[in-house]
Amino acid sequence: MPGVLLSATGLVAVTYGVIDAGExxxxxxxxxxxxxxxxxxxAVLVWWQRRAAAPLIDLALFRDxxxxxxxxxxxxxxxxxxxxxxxxxxxxxxxxxxDAFGAGLRLLPVIGGLMAGARIGERLxxxxxxRVVIAxxxxxxxxxxxxxxxxxxxxxxxxxAAWISVAGVGLGLTMPTSMxxxxxxxxxxxxxxxxxxxxxxxxxxxxxxxxxxxxxxxxGYRSALPATAGAEFRDSAAxxxxxxxxxxxxxxxxxxxxxxxxxxxLSLILSGxxxxxxxxxxxxxxxxxxxxxxEPDVLAESGS
Numbered sequence: 001m002p003g004v005l006l007s008a009t010g011l012v013a014v015t016y017g018v019i020d021a022g023e024x025x026x027x028x029x030x031x032x033x034x035x036x037x038x039x040x041x042x043a044v045l046v047w048w049q050r051r052a053a054a055p056l057i058d059l060a061l062f063r064d065x066x067x068x069x070x071x072x073x074x075x076x077x078x079x080x081x082x083x084x085x086x087x088x089x090x091x092x093x094x095x096x097x098x099d100a101f102g103a104g105l106r107l108l109p110v111i112g113g114l115m116a117g118a119r120i121g122e123r124l125x126x127x128x129x130x131r132v133v134i135a136x137x138x139x140x141x142x143x144x145x146x147x148x149x150x151x152x153x154x155x156x157x158x159x160x161a162a163w164i165s166v167a168g169v170g171l172g173l174t175m176p177t178s179m180x181x182x183x184x185x186x187x188x189x190x191x192x193x194x195x196x197x198x199x200x201x202x203x204x205x206x207x208x209x210x211x212x213x214x215x216x217x218x219x220g221y222r223s224a225l226p227a228t229a230g231a232e233f234r235d236s237a238a239x240x241x242x243x244x245x246x247x248x249x250x251x252x253x254x255x256x257x258x259x260x261x262x263x264x265x266l267s268l269i270l271s272g273x274x275x276x277x278x279x280x281x282x283x284x285x286x287x288x289x290x291x292x293x294x295e296p297d298v299l300a301e302s303g304s
Contacts, residue, residue: 003056006045011204013038015211022215061186061194069285070182071198073134075205076278077174080141080271082206083213084148084167085110087264088160094237095257096157109161110168117172130177131286137173138278140166145272149265152258170275181286209274213267220263226255237263 017034026032049055062068085107092103117137125133144167151160179198186194222234229252233240237260244253 002048003045003052006041006048007056010038010041010045011207013041015208018208018211018215022211022218025219057197058190058193061190061197064185065285065287066185067182067194069282069287070178070180070185071201072285073138073278073282074175074178074182074198074202076274076281077138077141077171077178078202078206079209079212080145080275080278081167081171082209083267083271084145084164086210086214087217087267088164090237090260091160091264094241094260106157106161107164109165113165113168113170114172117169117174118176119172120169121173121177124173125177125180130181131282133177134174134181134286135279135282137170137175137177138275138282140170141174142170142272142275142279144170145268145275149268149272151265151268152261174278209271213271216270217260217263217267220266221259222263224259224262226252229256 013034015038017031017038020034021031024031045057046059049057049059062071088107088110089100089103092098092106093100096103096106098106117140121133121137124136144163147163148160148167151163179202182198183191183195218236221237225233225240229240230243232243233252233256237256240256240259241253244250244256
């Protein structure tokens with residue numbers, strides 16, 4: 001129970017602090033203090049787990065390079081990709097004018113790329129080893145995200161569909177292979193707890209990715225709005241476009257859409273940087289002889 005309480009408290013504090021920084025900025029002092037408190041609680045968690053008779057987290061698992069590297073790289077991929085999924089529906093709705101159903105349909109190229117990448121990655125890993133496949137997948141993700149950062153408000157859906165498909169292929173290459181590498185390092189007696197830990201760390205990385213990249217998006221959006229835009233416009237691109245349409249001000253509507261794309265571009269640059277750093281980590285951390293074992297639920301879990 002102490003481990004559960006410490007982990008929940010620390011993660012909530014860090015995530016809330018990042019979100020608060022996006023809402024109120026870093027200069028007020030509250031957000032850095034909340035994040036520092038969260039980091040301190042997480043440090044206490046590690047200290048407690050090393051001494052607890054029945055620890056919540058088996059820290060000894062991270063001594064294996066394959067397990068630690070596979071878990072870290074799956075988390076990096078989730079961090080970068082979930083930030084993308086946070087921005088895309090808003091792009092399709094606030095900028096493209098699609099409804100919720102239409103925005104969902106426009107995300108299908110991501111799913112198609114993910115499925116293709118997962119199948120290709122499985123075959124390539126058997127031939128070249130998982131380290132090459134993971135590095136290639138993160139490279140594709142970084143290239144797609146940096147390409148997406150060059151998107152402007154006038155870009156058509158065909159352009160967007162192309163680069164999000166490549167991002168999906170990159171995730172399909174990276175996520176299942178990384179998780180299989182981590183799982184392959186576990187013995188039968190530790191596979192259950194190890195798989196649970198991989199899933200938990202991956203979900204934490206995805207949640208923090210949404211918080212961090214959402215903060216970057218919102219900060220960029222607000223900084224690019226006209227100085228005359230009121231609080232309703234600064235709340236979000238969705239409320240901004242609604243307000244501009246209600247006022248019948250086409251110039252302000254275009255300014256809101258351009259401001260959102262500017263913020264999205266900043267978040268995509270950050271996502272691409274994280275994916276590019278993952279390429280280096282894949283080549284450095286993963287041992288050359290790492291294996292890519294196969295678990296029945298890995299592809300389904302990575303897709304969820």
